[in-house]
Amino acid sequence: MRTRPLKVALLGCGVVGSEVARIMTTHADDLAARIGAPVELAGVAVRRPSKVREGIDPALITTDATALVRRGDIDVVVEVIGGIEPARTLITTAFENGASVVSANKALLAEDGAALHAAAEKYGRDLYYEAAVAGAIPLVRPLRESLAGDKVNRVLGIVNGTTNFILDKMDTSGAGYSEALDEATALGYAEADPTADVEGFDAAAKAAILAGIAFHTRVKIGDVHREGITEVTAADIASARRMGCTVKLLAICERAADGASVTARVHPAMIPLSHPLASVREAYNAVFVEAEAAGQLMFYGPGAGGSPTASAVLGDLVAVCRNKLGEATGPGESAYTRLPVSPMGEVVTRYHISLDVADKPGVLAQVATVFAEQGVSIDTVRQQGKDGEASLVVVTHRAPDAALSGTVEALRKLDTVRGVASIMRVEGE
Amino acid sequence: MRTRPLKVALLGCGVVGSEVARIMTTHADDLAARIGAPVELAGVAVRRPSKVREGIDPALITTDATALVRRGDIDVVVEVIGGIEPARTLITTAFENGASVVSANKALLAEDGAALHAAAEKYGRDLYYEAAVAGAIPLVRPLRESLAGDKVNRVLGIVNGTTNFILDKMDTSGAGYSEALDEATALGYAEADPTADVEGFDAAAKAAILAGIAFHTRVKIGDVHREGITEVTAADIASARRMGCTVKLLAICERAADGASVTARVHPAMIPLSHPLASVREAYNAVFVEAEAAGQLMFYGPGAGGSPTASAVLGDLVAVCRNKLGEATGPGESAYTRLPVSPMGEVVTRYHISLDVADKPGVLAQVATVFAEQGVSIDTVRQQGKDGEASLVVVTHRAPDAALSGTVEALRKLDTVRGVASIMRVEGE
Structure with a gap:
């Protein structure tokens, strides 16, 4: 096993960050055995340096996250700040300065993942983010x-x-x-x-x-x-x-x-x-x-919480550290299909629609006509009458969401429909 | 993307192997995009060469698995034969001849995994086996x-x-x-x-x-x-x-x-x-x-079936091929703790015991005394009488399995216990 430690910079020391730091300390021997080299917490960037952080050497604390990722001796940056900026700039700066990145930042990855992946690839670094989706669940x-x-x-x-x-x-x-x-x-x-x-x-x-x-x-x-x-x-x-x-x-x-x-x-x-x-x-x-x-x-x-999210971050940290030691990188972005994303109107699904209607003959026929005109096939209808008012619950077969919305719009215009009490899609069948 | 294909040898072409071959052909473009190079089926070792195998070029079929893994131009060997031999020797020979191995062979890995991992490490190859445990489920x-x-x-x-x-x-x-x-x-x-x-x-x-x-x-x-x-x-x-x-x-x-x-x-x-x-x-x-x-x-x-198991094999194949291209290997065996495996007697668990007993006063007291003597604490007892016969259902608190077995043995010796109808452990609480 290599004795020179890999250096980790931690950006953010809230619920997740403090747990990452704690486990890095308490489970240092296990992590070293699994990676093939010890890992060392080399710096922790925080907003409030005066806060007492149990188990973390105060000398590691800094408010200057940019200087930390620019140090040049950092192997892996763990970003658990969240939000778009300064996280995005810090991650890019980390790549430029030789570090791979483990992030739990779903907002940033969902907004600008492609650019971050491109930057990682340009500099030959890893970008791992298991913790960004569903906490500890490996996904x-x-x-x-x-x-x-x-x-x-x-x-x-x-x-x-x-x-x-x-x-x-x-x-x-x-x-x-x-x-x-x-x-x-x-x-x-x-x-x-x-x-x-x-x-x-x-x-x-x-x-x-x-x-x-x-x-x-x-x-x-x-x-x-x-x-x-x-x-x-x-x-x-x-x-x-x-x-x-x-x-x-x-x-x-x-x-x-x-x-x-x-x-x-x-x-x-x-x-x-x-x-x-x-x-x-x-x-x-x-x-x-x-x-x-x-x-x-x-x-x-x-799917959330300090410890579960830290578990996901540390799993990525082990992988990224192993890659560093092997002078390799893990699988990067795989976006070769470049498939267009269709709008909601083209999604094919089913609706459960609850209508408040006038309690008189012919209402169901009127409602059924609207569905037919919009090309939406009805699966089941349930009628309930109460004191001159009535409700109709309609469950449709699968149809494009646009046709379903169009149907609801047309139903609202019927004199006999007093209101649309609820609309909900039916999935998982 | 590299145009020279990675060569794959398939050992075994039954339910899983034929599905692996089929997906390698039908999804060749996707696999190539994900790996960064095309993969080519370079040979298929089977026991019955006369069997018609749809979609597989008959020229690839051989009965000489040893010659196939010794060819020297094979990048990855996929072993879906099962059993200890000849699978073990073939895998070791594959490592010696430059190939990494993807295996679905649970029996072999559970019997001799350490030696196979050691051989993989010695020759700098990968040994992946997601398909060996619970089919398609990533575990x-x-x-x-x-x-x-x-x-x-x-x-x-x-x-x-x-x-x-x-x-x-x-x-x-x-x-x-x-x-x-x-x-x-x-x-x-x-x-x-x-x-x-x-x-x-x-x-x-x-x-x-x-x-x-x-x-x-x-x-x-x-x-x-x-x-x-x-x-x-x-x-x-x-x-x-x-x-x-x-x-x-x-x-x-x-x-x-x-x-x-x-x-x-x-x-x-x-x-x-x-x-x-x-x-x-x-x-x-x-x-x-x-x-x-x-x-x-x-x-x-x-957890089983041709397609699900093939999915797991192909996931490993993509990973191993990527490693090959990057001239890296994935994580090998991690057995650094070398913890001893305790015998069943030391497992702490609970028992649900159903006894047929004589329907007369004092039986429960006798039974309870046996549990107490063996140091096993009773959680609940249910008595049911019927025509001079009776049954006692005892659920214990957690105790070492040896103490629980000892209790059952002692219960069998009681005159008032006509038989032990069933013993089952209670887990997951």
Whole structure:
């Protein structure tokens, strides 16, 4: 074993960074044995240098992240700052100055992954980011490497723990969205400003990264159709139950049937209780992958948190260090297919639509005519009457999303339709 | 991209091999793009050369596997023959003659993995074997690489599809073992001679491989305690149901609490219905991994079959070819801990014991005394009387397996105990 240590610079020392530093110290011997050389924490860039950081030599702390990545003796930079800047410039500077990079930054990779990969390749460095998607769950490596000889057709995942906790709470307790969000906040599963989670931004970034890796193409966060869970009601969950389904916020990446394009989207959807994703409870994540030869695979585990994310970062750190010692690099970006990303309107899916209608004869005929005119085939209809009001619940067969939206628009214009109570896609069948 | 192809020799052209050859042909462009060079099937060693093999150039077929691996121009040998010899000699000869090896041979790796790894290292070649454990499910790479910065404490898996199919059938239909085995055989899930599956040999080989990788040590198939499912009865499954459990054949690899030893075992066990492994149906496989930082992870998918196994083989083929092009090798054996494997008697677990006893006063006191003498603490007891006969179902707290076996032996000697109807371990709590 080489005795001269590999030098690691840590950018960011919050929940994840401090755990990375802790494990690097407490498990130093194991890491050295697995890498073939010791690793040494050579510097830690933070915003608040005065904060006490247990187990970290205060001499390593700096507020000058740029100077740290420019030192020239750093082998690997671990970036756990998050956000676009200064992370992007620091990573590029690290590549220029001889370091490979391990990052947990989903927002940056989903926004500008191609440029970062290009910079890594230009300078002959590694860019690893297992921690950016679904925390500790090995996903990037299985998709990039284990399935490299297969053809992935679909990725269907619960990739945001906060929203899964909220939806699971609504499902098990009958609570409404606000009540379930309050509980998630009280228990630390939701942040004070939960927007990134509940509006689906976090899941959309992960969907972009997963779609790019799965289909060997480039998908940016802006290509991902995104709907959050804030409008999911207790009534939607109850409707799902009646259909033998539950509601999950899904990230769905699909290759078109003709193979010439891909789609990526994040939205709440009903899935059958028999689907393996339906039993993913609380803040757990799981990703379901359908590949031509492998069939259906599922990867399950904690999708966030300091320790699980640190586990993913350290797995990458070991790999990148081994590559450094072998003077090699791991697999880089594989985007050779350059498939276009189709808009949401071209996605083929099913709708569950709940309508408040006038309780009089002929309403169903009117509604059915609208579906027929839009070319959307109805699977089932359920009518319920109550005090002069009535509700119609329609579940469609598979149709392009544009035709389904067009149908809903036309339904809203009917005099006999008082309102569209809810619209939800049905997936995983 | 390099235009000169990498040459692949295929040893074995049965269910898996023919699928590997097919995908290499039909997906040649994708494989070339992912590797950075085309791959060419340079020879196929078979036992029956006269058999028609669709899509394979007859000129590539040979019965002389030794000559094929000795050719000297082969970059990668794919070994899907199975068994100890001639596979072992062929793999070693391949290393000597410049080739890296992708193998699906669990029996060989569990018997002689250390020697094969040593040979690979001596000659600077790769030895990859994702397909040897749980078919298409990425497990070897996630354990070896994704979790390389973490500490795995436990691996709990359903790694044999045949036995899971049989137990699932018994659970859902109430069928006995023989009836369920017949159905598995009729549907092609069990072989004509099902011994390797139902007696746990197949699962034990996988347990040995998983334990070695998970704990960075060496475990051979002979170190794995093995019990099959042939003695599992419909009554056992019914008892499990009453406890809120189901019965699965589990491969369990554990690090001792003090970290100084490991254990590996395969046996039927009751697990709670709430455990993610309990819902693994039919011939699916799933492996549950507990790591210090990552927490609880699960990997799920088809554990056997031509296509899924070929997917795993081809993922390894892409990785090994990339390494060849980069003149590098991937991570080799990591067995630096060299932890001893403790015998089954030292495993700490729980028992569910069903006793037929005389229906008279004082029996429970006698039985309880035996448990106390052996130092085994009782969790629950259920008594049922019927026509002068009675049954006692005892569930213990955790105790060393030796103490539990000793207890059962002592119970058998009691006059009031007419028989021990069943003994099953309880896991996953």
